[in-house]
Amino acid sequence: MDAIVVEAVRGDVVEARHRVDAVAVSEGKVVASCGDPALVTYFRSSAKPIQALPVVRARPDLDDTEIAIACASHLHRPKQLEPVQRLLTKADVTEDDLECGPEPTRLEHNCSGKHAAMLLLCRVNGWPTEGYRLPSHPCQEAMLAEIAAAAEIEPESMPTAVDGCGVVTYALTLERMAHSFSRLESLEGGPRAAEAMRAHPALIRGEGAPDTELMRLDDGWVAKGGAEGLLCAVRDGLGVALKAEDGGQRPLRSGLATFLELLGLATGDLAHAPIENSRGDVVGELRVHRTEATR
Numbered sequence: 001m002d003a004i005v006v007e008a009v010r011g012d013v014v015e016a017r018h019r020v021d022a023v024a025v026s027e028g029k030v031v032a033s034c035g036d037p038a039l040v041t042y043f044r045s046s047a048k049p050i051q052a053l054p055v056v057r058a059r060p061d062l063d064d065t066e067i068a069i070a071c072a073s074h075l076h077r078p079k080q081l082e083p084v085q086r087l088l089t090k091a092d093v094t095e096d097d098l099e100c101g102p103e104p105t106r107l108e109h110n111c112s113g114k115h116a117a118m119l120l121l122c123r124v125n126g127w128p129t130e131g132y133r134l135p136s137h138p139c140q141e142a143m144l145a146e147i148a149a150a151a152e153i154e155p156e157s158m159p160t161a162v163d164g165c166g167v168v169t170y171a172l173t174l175e176r177m178a179h180s181f182s183r184l185e186s187l188e189g190g191p192r193a194a195e196a197m198r199a200h201p202a203l204i205r206g207e208g209a210p211d212t213e214l215m216r217l218d219d220g221w222v223a224k225g226g227a228e229g230l231l232c233a234v235r236d237g238l239g240v241a242l243k244a245e246d247g248g249q250r251p252l253r254s255g256l257a258t259f260l261e262l263l264g265l266a267t268g269d270l271a272h273a274p275i276e277n278s279r280g281d282v283v284g285e286l287r288v289h290r291t292e293a294t295r
Contacts, residue, residue: 003035004258006244006251008275010284019245020229020255024263025178026238032263037175041243042161043147044169044226045073046177048114049184049193050150051143055121056189059090066090067196068203069113071224075206076108083203087116091123099133100165111165118143118167133166140168147172150180150187164227174241181232182239184222194222194234210253210270217268225249231256238263251286258288 008016021035030037052070056062062070065083074080084107088094093116098106100115109115118139122129125138132139147170148155163169172180184190197204201215204224210231211223223233229244231252242259244251250273257271275284 003245004255005289006254007287007289008250008284009287010275015284018229018248018251018255020242020251020259021174021245022240022242022255022259023174023178024238024240024259025175025182027182028179030175031238032259034259034262037178038173039243040159040171040173041228041230042163042169042171042226043177044163044228044230045111045114046224046226046230046232046241047147047170048072049190049197049222049224050147050180050187051114052117052193053146053187053189054142055117055124056192058121058124062090064196064199065203066117067193068200070117071193071197072113072204073110073225074113074203075110076112077206080113080203081107084112084116087113087120091116091120091129093119093123093129097129099131109165111163111167115165115167133168135160135168143168144170147180150183151176152179152183174243177230177232178239178241180239181222181234181241182237184234184239185237197222197224208253210256213253213270214256217266217270219266225252235265254286254288 004020006018007014021039023033023037024031049071069083095107098115100109100111103109122132127138131137144155159171160168185194201212205212211225214221214223221235225231228247232241254273257267260267273286274282277283
């Protein structure tokens with residue numbers, strides 16, 4: 001079935017079109033799809049809730065904000081940086097030990113929560129902290145095993161590359177990503193991670209972001225976006241994965257709302273996506289060319 005097409009409309013003219021592939025998985029089976037569920041792409045930051053599971057299990061004393069920020073791609077707001085700093089303190093390291101690079105500082109990098117959690121995992125397991133981002137380090141070997149187990153595939157079957165923040169990222173089909181999210185709360189540590197993310201959706205990204213706004217619907221969703229137009233989510237064992245083929249982020253809210261509506265699920269005002277200019281004037285909108293989902 002055709003992918004979802006999201007159009008950027010200004011006045012009466014369509015300025016851009018974005019194709020979005022989407023798939024929903026429950027109990028190991030595809031229950032609906034638009035576009036290509038076998039599309040292979042990198043998990044990027046959508047993998048963070050799964051990558052956080054080893055430290056969630058190893059440190060049951062972590063509070064909700066510390067777990068949520070380990071799963072986050074934050075916008076370096078003060079309330080987002082505070083739990084990152086606490087993770088660093090618990091790991092007995094400093095900002096200088098983060099290997100995510102300065103954007104604009106290492107602490108303010110949107111992946112600093114994940115990196116701080118990885119440093120804490122190294123401390124718990126007695127692994128060296130230096131080089132924790134490298135594929136050969138025990139920390140990244142643990143991450144590889146965790147992702148493969150969640151997706152129920154063999155680790156060696158996953159192509160890998162270097163993520164934007166310097167750690168390893170993993171290539172999977174959209175179907176396997178949706179499957180891994182569908183299993184999140186059945187994995188050891190998964191219920192704790194999901195609870196923390198639901199409790200603090202603003203820590204995960206921020207105002208207007210599709211993952212934050214989906215969790216703010218208070219319908220039990222857990223959601224995490226990723227670079228190059230990726231978003232994964234789960235509710236009640238229904239895992240979904242969406243990918244904008246051009247790598248853009250802006251069609252994801254509209255595409256997600258359309259796909260969930262095709263599944264018969266409420267989306268609140270998630271689909272509302274006006275286009276504003278620098279003055280804050282509404283000058284257009286993102287609208288969806290609706291399509292039937294394959295079931």
